[in-house]
Amino acid sequence: MSADRQNDADACMWDELISLLSMKDATTRTVMLGVGSLGVACGIVGCLTVLRRRALMADAVAHAALPGVCVSYLLLGERELGALLLGAMIFGLIASGLIAAMRGRTTVKDDAIIAVVIGVSFAVGIVLLKSIQNTPGGNKSGLDGFIFGKAASMARAEALTVAAVSAALLVLVFSQFKVIRLVTFDPAFAKALGLRVRLIDLLIISMVCVCTVVGLPAVGALMIVALMIIPAVTARSWTDRLSTMLVLAGAVGGIGAVGGTALSASVRTPDGSSLPVGPTIVLTIAAVCIVSLIVSPRRGVLAGWLRQRRARREMMAERVSERARAGPLAVTTAQETNDPGARP
Amino acid sequence: MSITAAEWWMIVTAVLACVPCALLGALLVLRRMALLGDAISHAVLPGIVGAFILSATRNPYAMLAGAMVTGLLTAWFTSLFSRYGRVSEDASLGVVFTTMFALGVVMLRFVPRGVDMDPSCVLYGLLEFTGLRMVEPVAGLRVPEAAALLAPVAVVAVLFVTVFFRRIRLISFDPALARSLGISVGLLSAALLTLTAASVVASFQAVGSILVVAMLVTPGATAQLLTTRLWTMLVLSCVLAITAAVGGCLIAIHVDSSAAGWIGVFSGVQFALAAIFSPGQGLLLKRLRALALRVRIEREDLLATMYRREELRTGQRVDLPDTSVDRMPKRRSLITVLARRSLRRGKLLLSRGKEVELTSAGRAAAAELVRRHRLWERFLSDNLALPLDHLHEPAHRLEHFADPERLAPVEGMDVNGAQPHVDPHGRPIPRVERDQPRPNP
Structure with a gap:
């Protein structure tokens, strides 16, 4: 009886997953458009931060966005999405500016500064959130949705905005591709060529901020950094070319975001609610990442293991043949075996 | 509560x-x-x-x-x-x-x-x-x-x-x-x-x-x-x-x-x-320290420039092209204002109308600085064989931080001997009375 019900539930889940992924429904299409383009943009921008070794800077920016949202809500007194996101953007830039200003000035290292910014800005965010909830009407502000995200409630205009912003980011990255590549891999050389490295760095960190901010309502402050780092790491395991890596990371991010959203809507928890979208997206992309780290042809765990085994065998074979040659005729052929050119 | x-x-x-x-x-x-x-x-x-x-x-x-x-x-x-x-x-x-x-x-x-x-x-x-x-x-x-x-x-x-x-x-x-x-x-x-x-x-x-x-x-x-x-x-x-x-x-x-x-x-x-x-x-204290250093350097440069002007005016020195003489700062940045004020307070500089003049204490301090500068030029020319047109810049930096006479025994420099009465450009190296306590510029 209960097994039947379980089967029914499973069948129901699959049906729902398939119907969501085929996107017959207009609402579904809207949400998928928003989430998918967000995934693509985050994946591509994430590559730049990961390669520049600033992966967790993005995390600090994302955590700082929360107090930014709260401050602009307190200033305006209403939930005006554009203004909230502007506040998040400003706070994100301030956080990255603070980190940059402290870097190398004191004995406190980069990583500790980033961790301090993450923890403290989130604490500020919680304090502000609490004081908003204490005000009349504050409970309905829905600001705590910015922590874990609420993709399912994405409106059409929001989704279109996300898509437009993502498209703009893509155009920016690919039009400035050569400059960005140079700054990413050889900042000293780029400086010598007269490029303004700090300006490009500012551009990259602003793109991180933009991605964080547009992703905030859908995925939430705690998870958005995963959308940037994980696709980049996944793509890095397949290729050594920046252009390929960008395209791959964008694809992984987009597909993972769409798949994760569909999964979150179709899986039911015991109490009948759906899974939270942000974390489900992260788990989907992480699954892709883990698989590709295992099977990728050059850097994968499997490939590494095979390579090691082959090397061991070759070495064994070489040693055996050497021993065979050096065996009974060791005295006469000693000269020959010492000569590296004489090896087969 | x-x-x-x-x-x-x-x-x-x-x-x-x-x-x-x-x-x-x-x-x-x-x-x-x-x-x-x-x-x-x-x-x-x-x-x-x-x-x-x-x-x-x-x-x-x-x-x-x-x-x-x-x-x-x-x-x-x-x-x-x-x-x-x-x-x-x-x-x-x-x-x-x-x-x-x-x-x-x-x-x-x-x-x-x-x-x-x-x-x-x-x-x-x-x-x-x-x-x-x-x-x-x-x-x-x-x-x-x-x-x-x-x-x-x-x-x-x-x-x-x-x-x-x-x-x-x-x-x-x-x-x-x-x-x-x-x-x-x-x-x-x-x-x-x-x-x-x-x-x-x-x-x-x-x-x-x-x-x-x-x-x-x-x-x-x-x-x-x-x-x-x-x-x-x-x-x-x-x-x-x-x-x-x-x-x-x-x-x-x-x-x-x-x-x-x-x-x-x-x-x-x-x-x-x-x-x-x-x-x-602290970032504030570091800023303040850097500011104090800049003021000190500016003050010393001002003194030395005044000394060089006097040298030219009184004909103690042959007029050779010298980049530093015309460098009397015109712009009144915070640093120059602070530097001038501390010079006046220390009674090293006097204002007479639009003109400024060295006091005797100021002249002694300036002579000390110019002496350091020219001794450094001497050293750089004699020991490191730098060409004439490359002497001023390094000497100009070193004069603020290191006294060549104190370094002399270490570096094997002959500062008080017969040689260095003039710097490599031929300008006189000012003599400082050693039995008096040194004026601190």
Whole structure:
């Protein structure tokens, strides 16, 4: 009886997953458009931060966005999405500016500064959130949705905005591709060529901020950094070319975001609610990442293991043949075996 | 403002949670593992929730065990990831802890209904409710459950760090030396990491994941700004954490807000103040020191320029093309204003209408500077064989910081001998009366 019900539930889940992924429904299409383009943009921008070794800077920016949202809500007194996101953007830039200003000035290292910014800005965010909830009407502000995200409630205009912003980011990255590549891999050389490295760095960190901010309502402050780092790491395991890596990371991010959203809507928890979208997206992309780290042809765990085994065998074979040659005729052929050119 | 018994317990619990975190976190900061602490505090979530689902009770020890497992797994996965994925350490940390945290949040949805566990309690903790859940570990002593769990962890952490202090210091600053002395670095690191995970988990329940992140790293980083001695740093870190815990709780009680949040904000303010005002490393003090140096250099340049002008006017010197004479600064920046004012105050410079003139004390000080400059030029020309047109710049820098006469015995320079009466350009090197005390420019 209960097994039947379980089967029914499973069948129901699959049906729902398939119907969501085929996107017959207009609402579904809207949400998928928003989430998918967000995934693509985050994946591509994430590559730049990961390669520049600033992966967790993005995390600090994302955590700082929360107090930014709260401050602009307190200033305006209403939930005006554009203004909230502007506040998040400003706070994100301030956080990255603070980190940059402290870097190398004191004995406190980069990583500790980033961790301090993450923890403290989130604490500020919680304090502000609490004081908003204490005000009349504050409970309905829905600001705590910015922590874990609420993709399912994405409106059409929001989704279109996300898509437009993502498209703009893509155009920016690919039009400035050569400059960005140079700054990413050889900042000293780029400086010598007269490029303004700090300006490009500012551009990259602003793109991180933009991605964080547009992703905030859908995925939430705690998870958005995963959308940037994980696709980049996944793509890095397949290729050594920046252009390929960008395209791959964008694809992984987009597909993972769409798949994760569909999964979150179709899986039911015991109490009948759906899974939270942000974390489900992260788990989907992480699954892709883990698989590709295992099977990728050059850097994968499997490939590494095979390579090691082959090397061991070759070495064994070489040693055996050497021993065979050096065996009974060791005295006469000693000269020959010492000569590296004489090896087969 | 009166404080109820429940609120007292809240403060005590907060202090008990913050001290071990701050102590072990300071060591993490020192060993450049701050983000690992951050990662562990995110990653214990699936362990806690998993233990909760499996044991179906809010048994703190089961949760502790589950969280320890995932916390240590995070550290292990991260090293695995950066080895096989060949990405930098921080990127692999980012992958592992966000994934673990996401897993934890998703697992939260599978917790049976009617149990008090939800995302917000995970994030903000239950500090406000510590007084409600009392246990009696020893007969006659009723303490909150969270405090009963935290107290032994705090004691063990403090004892461990005190007992193994010398070894910990060695592995923090020079792991290679520690290894060569036969200290097992791996074991001690693992023990520290385990203790860190334990205190994160124990505090997590009381104060939430975010405060743990803030309390692990912030007091340690603040202490690092204030001192360079490890012992002082650890004590300071604990003191800062205690004041943050007490202060944050009091503010939160007063304004009726999240205690965990206010503790984090309080320690953030401590960090900001230390970053600005710390006597050794504060950004403000560094700025002021740099400003003072610039004023001194400007003052000395002004004096020397005045001296060179007088030389030209009185015909003591043949008029050779000299770049520095015309460099009387026209623009009145803050630095030049400050420099001129300090010269007038020290009675080295006099204003007569629009003109400025050296006093006799000023002339002596200027002569000293010009003497240094020309001796340096002499030295650079004679000993390093620099060409004539490359002498001025290095000498101009050196004259502010190093007195060639004091360096003379070391460098084998002949400064008072027959040779250097003139610099390589043929200008006279001013003589300074040595029996008088030197005027300090």
